[in-house]
Amino acid sequence: MRILVVGSGGREHALTWKLIDSPQVSKIFVAPGNAGTASIAENVDVSATDLQGLVSLALQKRIDLVVVGPEVPLAMGLVDAMHDSGVPAFGPTQAAARLEYSKAFAHEIMDKCGVPAAASRVFTTSAAALDYLAGRQLPLVVKADGLAAGKGAIIVTSVKEAEKALKDILERRVFGEAGDRVVIEDFLEGWEVSLLAFTDGTRVAPMVPSCDYKRALDNDEGPNTGGMGCYSPPAFFDDNMAGRATSLAIMPVVHAMADAGWEYRGVIYAGLMVDEDRIRVLEFNARFGDPETQIVLPRLQSDLAGTLLSCVNGCLDPATIQWRPGCSVGVVIASGGYPGDYTIGYPITGLDRIDPKVAAFHAGTRLEEDGRIVTDGGRVMSLVATGDTMAEARERVYENITRISFSDMMYRTDIALREVA
Numbered sequence: 001m002r003i004l005v006v007g008s009g010g011r012e013h014a015l016t017w018k019l020i021d022s023p024q025v026s027k028i029f030v031a032p033g034n035a036g037t038a039s040i041a042e043n044v045d046v047s048a049t050d051l052q053g054l055v056s057l058a059l060q061k062r063i064d065l066v067v068v069g070p071e072v073p074l075a076m077g078l079v080d081a082m083h084d085s086g087v088p089a090f091g092p093t094q095a096a097a098r099l100e101y102s103k104a105f106a107h108e109i110m111d112k113c114g115v116p117a118a119a120s121r122v123f124t125t126s127a128a129a130l131d132y133l134a135g136r137q138l139p140l141v142v143k144a145d146g147l148a149a150g151k152g153a154i155i156v157t158s159v160k161e162a163e164k165a166l167k168d169i170l171e172r173r174v175f176g177e178a179g180d181r182v183v184i185e186d187f188l189e190g191w192e193v194s195l196l197a198f199t200d201g202t203r204v205a206p207m208v209p210s211c212d213y214k215r216a217l218d219n220d221e222g223p224n225t226g227g228m229g230c231y232s233p234p235a236f237f238d239d240n241m242a243g244r245a246t247s248l249a250i251m252p253v254v255h256a257m258a259d260a261g262w263e264y265r266g267v268i269y270a271g272l273m274v275d276e277d278r279i280r281v282l283e284f285n286a287r288f289g290d291p292e293t294q295i296v297l298p299r300l301q302s303d304l305a306g307t308l309l310s311c312v313n314g315c316l317d318p319a320t321i322q323w324r325p326g327c328s329v330g331v332v333i334a335s336g337g338y339p340g341d342y343t344i345g346y347p348i349t350g351l352d353r354i355d356p357k358v359a360a361f362h363a364g365t366r367l368e369e370d371g372r373i374v375t376d377g378g379r380v381m382s383l384v385a386t387g388d389t390m391a392e393a394r395e396r397v398y399e400n401i402t403r404i405s406f407s408d409m410m411y412r413t414d415i416a417l418r419e420v421a
């Protein structure tokens, strides 16, 4: 099988790393990829949002399966474009991906099939939103309806903060047309879990659950980011809870999408808030998570390529998917200043000293002509270790981080700490 992976983050490096393992896979191209994917596959310099360029590439390279990483090309209709050209592509169609790129739509679907979520309302003007807000208890969450790279949810604790958030989104347009509408949600308490599942439109196979740390700094301080670290599995979310969440939140949505004519194939990612044994959905994503993928795939024992293809072909057999017992911990190493302003182009040293049992998934890295690897983004890479226990995985990952260095390097020191403390 010849595969084209679309994207350039740690998630795409992890997907490529796992797909290479498959006896069915003969060649992998990554567009555009990063220095990590270049070391195990062939990068091609086509942007993840250049739909025509990607279709031409897939045809020219005789690709058997396209695997789409990020949400933006899904929302632009990359899977539809590939299918129109006869190229099998893993991921939801543009119509199905709406589950991620419109939070208002996701709430409509959830309401329709009784999936538990925060109470919510949709607004297009600040005045109407503020009226509604006056009758609700604070804090509340003000969200841009569309895609905002994980930064579109603003928790407000006063009317003044709400006014500012609404102004930023609806008037100043800080998220562009993603802010044509806002969704206001009640604030939910609890622990967050990411539950991702493979689906072929009918059948659903959940992956092992994981916990992502979204805030930039230790103790969940600082601004929201794309994700600063992750571990699997959370002790507070056992197999029984995962089974309940799958039948409560994921299956009904997959079936509702099919009934409405937007059959959903690919990965469906439920961001859950868990409070004791109460499970509620915070959001759906239409793709593999980043950094969840880097932490979850090292626990996947069975073949990934076959599973992805079976989702595309509508013949997923959940019984063929096996997970390794044990734990995994991943820590994102970022450029100082992320998610705000940061400097790139710093040489990264020590990569050759990492324990071979620890995976280094690159994200914002670039391979220079002289062979040096330099920083090239906010999230630079993640180190991921597995172990029989969380403590072992955690110790291994943090010990290896000390071997890496670059200017302004920053990472959280408390990933998975609550599981071992």
Ligand code: AMP
Pocket (backbone or CB within 6 Å): 118, 141, 143, 150, 151, 152, 153, 185, 186, 187, 188, 189, 192, 214, 224, 271, 282, 283
């Ligand atoms: P979202 O973009 O919807 O995933 O939101 C980003 C982050 O904001 C989530 O991972 C949560 O940490 C937080 N968040 C979103 N919605 C809520 C909510 N209704 N209650 C509490 N926290 C939330």
Ligand code: GLY
Pocket (backbone or CB within 6 Å): 150, 212, 226, 227, 285, 288, 289, 290, 291, 292
């Ligand atoms: N880790 C959060 C996301 O992938 O959206």
